[in-house]
Amino acid sequence: MWNHAQAPRPADALASRQLYGITLEDADGHAQSLSQWRGKILVVNFWATWCAPCVAEMPDLDKLQQEYSERNVAIIGIGIENRDRVRQFRDRLGLRMTLLAGGFDSLGLARSFGDDQGVLPYTALLSADGRLLKAHAGALGAGQLRQWLDATQ
Template sequence: MNKKHLAAYVAVAALFGVMGGIVAINKKEPAPVTTTMADTGGAAHSAVDKFYAQSLNDLKGQPQALAQWKGKPLLVNFWATWCTPCVQEMPELSHLADEEAGRQGEKRFNVIGIGIDSPTNLSEFAEKLKIAYPLYVGGMGGTELSRELGNKQGGLPFTVLIGADGQVIKTYLGKLKFDELRADLAQLKG
């Protein structure tokens, strides 16, 4: 290969590098997929009943009944330490939970996280980031639990907003848009 060919290859490679950089800078993050489930006329969704019938270990290895969250709106976030969008949204989700806990008067909703990961990874991550809401170990069974609540694709992060009446109000697949989430939470009846 002579110097002319090498220079041409370098120029083409540089051009593709610049074009790739421009595309990356202008790339918009996809909006989360949001859905609502059919109204059941005031009865709890059967998937929510199954959810509340579960017990999951907390990060200390102690079993916790999810039924303890019944009767008040609940934001359930399915996540994993290896999921970049999950990790990116957790500090803001933690701030939201902390804000709600510090509210004057009665809390409007609770936030919990269900990790699709090993207990060790979840504990180390939560300790490092100082997450302000309860985290539970879902393991691989957590994926099935999220599917039952509407996560047909099985993707992460997946967040479910459950009303005090056991109705699934909305689901969010992908990184949360907090302005949309805050608007949804502001409309809660609880």
């Protein structure tokens, strides 16, 4: 099982510029420009409905989004799925965090943040100015993510 943190790579500035230039549909079919999160600490979680560790960590990510929302933090999920599957997943779990439908093309964005093997889930932490601070392949525990976020405050 893949489960490791990675140091940021030189190409990460390019990756954050790519991220902020992307528009994806949310679970309700509305276009969401990722640039709306520029200026916030941003956690981007790449996931899929068929990925058991992804499904298991999603409620924790949702709770952390609610907990940190007043602290200039946004936690978003980019599903390697179509919009209908993302919506069904959100509704089934009762999630409130932003979930976007990226399809398999979003694996390229995950790759630009260091996910060279296509591991899911894959989580990237970006500073308010878009620098990649941390990346993690595999399930990321709520305690570890809380430590990451607290270190940015």
